[in-house]
Amino acid sequence: MNHEPRSRRRRAAAPVMATAIVLLFAAMAGCGDRQRPAPEAAMKDQPKTADRDSDCGWVGTGPLPVVADLDARLAAYVPTTLDPALDHLDATEQAVLAKLVEVARIMDGLFGQQATPCAQALSARIAELPADRQDSVRRYVAINKGPWDRRFHYEPFFGTWPHPAGANYYPVDLTDAEKAMISDHANGLDGLFTMVRRDEAGALKAVPYSQFFAAELQQAAALMREAAALTTNASLKAFLESRATAFLSDDYYESDMLWMDLDSTVEITVGPYETYEDGLFGYKAAFEAFVTVTDPVESQRLAKFKDELPWLEMQLPMDDRHKNPNRGSESPIRVVDEVYSAGDTRAGVQTIAFNLPNDERVREAKGSKKVLLRNVMKAKFEQILTPIAQVVVAEDQLGDLTAESFFLHTLWHEMSHGIGPGKITVDGRETEVRLELKDTYSTLEEAKADAMGEWDIFVLTRANKGYFPETIFRQQAATYLAGIFRSVRFGIGEAHGKANAIQFNYLVEKGAITSEAATGRFRIDVPVFEKAIAELVGEICTIQAEGDYAASQAFIQRYGGMPDVLAAALAKLDHIPVDIAPVFPRWDH
Ligand SMILES: [Zn+2]
Numbered sequence: 083m084n085h086e087p088r089s090r091r092r093r094a095a096a097p098v099m100a101t102a103i104v105l106l107f108a109a110m111a112g113c114g115d116r117q118r119p120a121p122e123a124a125m126k127d128q129p130k131t132a133d134r135d136s137d138c139g140w141v142g143t144g145p146l147p148v149v150a151d152l153d154a155r156l157a158a159y160v161p162t163t164l165d166p167a168l169d170h171l172d173a174t175e176q177a178v179l180a181k182l183v184e185v186a187r188i189m190d191g192l193f194g195q196q197a198t199p200c201a202q203a204l205s206a207r208i209a210e211l212p213a214d215r216q217d218s219v220r221r222y223v224a225i226n227k228g229p230w231d232r233r234f235h236y237e238p239f240f241g242t243w244p245h246p247a248g249a250n251y252y253p254v255d256l257t258d259a260e261k262a263m264i265s266d267h268a269n270g271l272d273g274l275f276t277m278v279r280r281d282e283a284g285a286l287k288a289v290p291y292s293q294f295f296a297a298e299l300q301q302a303a304a305l306m307r308e309a310a311a312l313t314t315n316a317s318l319k320a321f322l323e324s325r326a327t328a329f330l331s332d333d334y335y336e337s338d339m340l341w342m343d344l345d346s347t348v349e350i351t352v353g354p355y356e357t358y359e360d361g362l363f364g365y366k367a368a369f370e371a372f373v374t375v376t377d378p379v380e381s382q383r384l385a386k387f388k389d390e391l392p393w394l395e396m397q398l399p400m401d402d403r404h405k406n407p408n409r410g411s412e413s414p415i416r417v418v419d420e421v422y423s424a425g426d427t428r429a430g431v432q433t434i435a436f437n438l439p440n441d442e443r444v445r446e447a448k449g450s451k452k453v454l455l456r457n458v459m460k461a462k463f464e465q466i467l468t469p470i471a472q473v474v475v476a477e478d479q480l481g482d483l484t485a486e487s488f489f490l491h492t493l494w495h496e497m498s499h500g501i502g503p504g505k506i507t508v509d510g511r512e513t514e515v516r517l518e519l520k521d522t523y524s525t526l527e528e529a530k531a532d533a534m535g536e537w538d539i540f541v542l543t544r545a546n547k548g549y550f551p552e553t554i555f556r557q558q559a560a561t562y563l564a565g566i567f568r569s570v571r572f573g574i575g576e577a578h579g580k581a582n583a584i585q586f587n588y589l590v591e592k593g594a595i596t597s598e599a600a601t602g603r604f605r606i607d608v609p610v611f612e613k614a615i616a617e618l619v620g621e622i623c624t625i626q627a628e629g630d631y632a633a634s635q636a637f638i639q640r641y642g643g644m645p646d647v648l649a650a651a652l653a654k655l656d657h658i659p660v661d662i663a664p665v666f667p668r669w670d671h
Contacts, residue, residue: 134294138200140243140254146207149239152218158233159225159663162461166375166419174312175348179373179421181309182350183669186371186424188302189352192295193369193425196277197359198228199250207241225430225663232430233660236361248362252278253286256362260286265363272365275332275354290332291354299329315346325353338439342414342448349374349418351453355438356426370425372436374418377456384415387497387549390542395501397541399620404627409504413437413449415496419457422666431572431661434459435492452496456489461662462568463488469658471564474651476598476605482553482560490550491562494535499527501534503626518629525642526634528581530622536562537619540612556608563595563606571652571660574644584641586648588618597647602654 149155168176194201208219219240223229229243230236236245246254252264263286264271264278271278276288292299303326310322321344324337334353341351351374354367392407427433435454444450463485471483503515516523536558543550569582589595589606592614597604625633 134195137255138203141200141203141207146211146241148211148215148219152215152222152239155231155233155239156218156222156225158660160465160659160661161665162465162662163667164420164457164461164664165667166421166457168375168421171347171375174314178309178313178318179348179375181305181312182348182352182371182373183422185302185305185309185350185352186373186422187669188298188305189369189371190424190428192298193359193429194227195250195295196366196368197249197429198230199246199254201228204229204241227429246362249359249366250277251360251366252362253280261362264365272363274357274365274367275334276366292330292332303327303329313346313348315348317344318346318348322350328353334439335441335443338441338444339448341439342444342451347376347378349376349416351436351438355440359426368426370427371423372420372427372433372453372455373422374420374453374455377417377419380417380456383549384417384493387493388415390547391497391501394538394541398502398623399537399616400623400627404503404506404623406504409500413452413500415452415454415493417454417456417493420455420664422669423664428664432458432462432664434462435496437496454489454493454496458662458664459489459492460485461664465662466659467561467564467568470567470655471560473654473658474567474602474604475560475564476601476603479556479560479563479605482556483564484557484561487554487557487561488565490539491532491535491558491565494538495531498531498534498538501538502530502623506627506629508629513629515626515629519626519631519634522631522634522638524577525580525584525638526622526625528577529584530619530626532581532585533615533618533622536611536615540615555612559606559608559611562611563604567651567655570644570648571655574642580638580642583644583648584638585618587641587643587645589614590645590647591641592617597651602651604651 168179171179198204204223208216208223211219222231222239226232226239228245229238229240230245231239238245246252248254248256256264263269269286270276271286271288273288273290275291277291277294278286279289279294281287306322306326306329310319310326313319313322317340321337321340324340325334328334328337337353350371352371354369356368356370357364357366359368360366391409395405395407395409398405423432427436433455435452437450437452439445439450467488468483471480475483505512505514506518507513508518515527519526539550539554539558543552543554566582566586570579570586572579574580574583586595589611592610593607594611594614595604595606621637625637
């Protein structure tokens with residue numbers, strides 16, 4: 083799972099859009115030739131970069147509109163150089179890294195094919211635009227991995243084609259009967275690692291990724307094996323070899339297990355993972371890659387922090403009988419710098435932290451690994467958070483904003499998912515918070531992790547543990563305040579955004595956040611904040627410990643809304659980029 087919310091919620095309108103596609107096809111049937119070659123024949127006959135979609139007639143001919151505000155939309159993603167220092171790597175590690183970036187590049191191409199049907203044909207249509215429009219359309223297509231705007235419900239920004247909810251995982255002309263067939267799980271069409279296509283007779287069939295993307299995955303596997311042969315790190319060598327095999331067998335289990343054990347400086351997270359791109363069913367995994375280098379100093383500090391978790395559990399501001407110092411989160415946390423990213427994670431909003439693998443068998447056996455992308459966070463602090471603060475945070479508190487506080491908040495947010503109620507007993511019944519709080523669980527858990535993230539830092543400092551300076555209180559407070567606005571901008575329809583609205587409203591009620599009528603800016607009262615954030619942690623943890631669904635609903639109902647004062651503040655942030663568009667000068671070409 084990726085931590086940063088991405089603008090790809092499931093669309094309630096999916097059936098309507100699918101109908102629109104069918105209508106579009108019906109309209110085109112009369113004007114173009116609609117001969118549908120069998121997919122295998124098409125794959126064999128076409129050069130490997132050509133579209134493997136059986137019918138690209140819908141791409142059509144003739145003039146295509148481009149949205150009038152394209153330049154403003156492009157400006158929402160500010161190009162930002164990510165170029166971590168690699169001097170501490172020896173020549174071998176540098177060579178391994180270069181191979182892994184090549185693999186990542188292949189994943190980018192694979193995801194492009196998964197996200198957008200007929201990408202090559204669409205690209206050819208861009209070449210027909212007036213010369214002065216082509217470059218910006220291409221750049222925005224690269225950000226969105228297609229002609230549909232991920233920020234605006236996948237509406238087309240170039241052309242008029244409706245976005246297929248199932249991306250390119252399924253034929254774009256699926257009928258309702260076929261959708262029912264896929265979702266009844268009886269036909270093997272719902273596989274995580276298959277593309278659904280039509281056979282010669284037009285019937286649906288599942289084509290494993292290893293076949294559909296055979297050429298690219300063979301090339302990726304070869305590069306992984308070359309990197310495995312180079313590296314002197316045993317854990318990396320084992321993972322790379324196993325993952326190479328997985329690319330050709332579609333069985334990722336063993337390599338997912340080995341990924342958990344990596345202890346190398348140079349790391350890669352690569353393969354088909356998340357299923358958000360399949361907006362129709364959420365069945366199909368999207369290719370992506372993170373090439374990273376571990377920060378050894380930060381990892382040391384982290385090890386010490388992890389030892390404090392049982393102590394923090396005992397300090398929680400809730401009834402002692404709810405505390406469980408043996409909760410023992412096995413999940414390792416890594417702090418890394420991103421050297422290159424590709425595929426699913428490169429589209430739209432950039433990931434600052436992720437938690438993988440998703441395979442429940444691996445999670446049972448080894449837990450999951452949380453990876454924090456420190457340089458991506460720093461970039462977002464500079465490019466997004468700081469400009470937001472300059473508009474909404476009281477001027478005399480601006481000097482307290484620090485990139486370190488933004489990082490620490492994210493780090494302790496992640497740690498806090500491992501503190502507090504998890505397995506609980508309700509009316510003598512052993513259960514889990516997640517099961518009892520149902521649809522309210524994610525929102526409440528995210529609000530808890532945010533609030534507890536600050537509380538952890540404060541409690542450790544009050545106990546003179548020596549991790550943070552005395553200035554940490556006002557630095558965390560000011561940076562946290564700006565962070566609320568950044569996160570709420572992603573929308574309160576989703577757990578992270580709603581969790582931030584909850585914190586804002588709660589802290590306003592407690593007098594920790596006040597708005598200055600004269601300037602329209604917001605101020606955070608540091609001592610009141612320290613007290614109120616503990617109260618918020620206590621209230622949420624108690625609801626969780628008691629598994630009280632009704633209380634959780636009532637809490638979210640009471641605090642989860644968008645007050646006018648917050649909406650007015652957000653409206654003043656329109657000119658500030660929504661996210662970064664990473665540039666990797668060493669590797670982009
Ligand atoms: Zn979280």
